[in-house]
Amino acid sequence: MSAFILEKLCRGCKRCVNTCPVQAITILSHLPVVEPKLCIECETCMEACMHGAITFRPTEERKANE
Ligand code: SF4
Ligand code: SF4
Numbered sequence: 001m002s003a004f005i006l007e008k009l010c011r012g013c014k015r016c017v018n019t020c021p022v023q024a025i026t027i028l029s030h031l032p033v034v035e036p037k038l039c040i041e042c043e044t045c046m047e048a049c050m051h052g053a054i055t056f057r058p059t060e061e062r063k064a065n066e
Pocket of ligand 2: 002003019020021022023024025034038039040041042043044045046
């Protein structure tokens with residue numbers, strides 16, 4: 001599992017980027033992207049996001065939908 005950004009809900013505020021303790025979130029084309037290999041599943045970003053734009057998905061499912 002890793003955190004996953006729901007792009008349609010994201011407002012690009014970058015709160016998640018700034019709160020991730022392991023810098024697993026970077027901005028790519030104005031939207032945050034989670035690096036699954038770095039994510040430690042701490043849920044800090046989910047709590048920080050005021051727009052409900054972060055969820056958790058199994059990494060394989062995430063890849064299948066890309
Ligand atoms: S905190 Fe939420 S709305 Fe803000 S950039 Fe991150 S995912 Fe998007
Ligand atoms: S769950 Fe934690 S480690 Fe993973 S992206 Fe969010 S803040 Fe970073």
